[in-house]
Amino acid sequence: MDQIEFYDVKKRDRVQVPVSQCWKVKYERPTKDGGVQVRYAVKAEVDGSKLTKFVSQDVWQGLSCEERDK
Secondary structure (H helix, E strand, O other): OOEEEEEEOOOOEEEEEEHHHEEEEEEEEEOOOOOEEEEEEEEEEEOOEEEEEEEOHHHHHHOOOEEOOO
């Protein structure tokens, strides 16, 4: 996977971003029953627009981009 497709809300169009310009983020939050919900996302910034795409854990782990905090 060389590029990731994001949806740019400002442009109302899909944007292809190279994986080298993206980073991985993991969102964790507590649930009512005491567990932890984990969501995996890929983020990028293009032309001043911050882009986020939620992906599965398998896709997230397979990406070669760096992992950052939110």
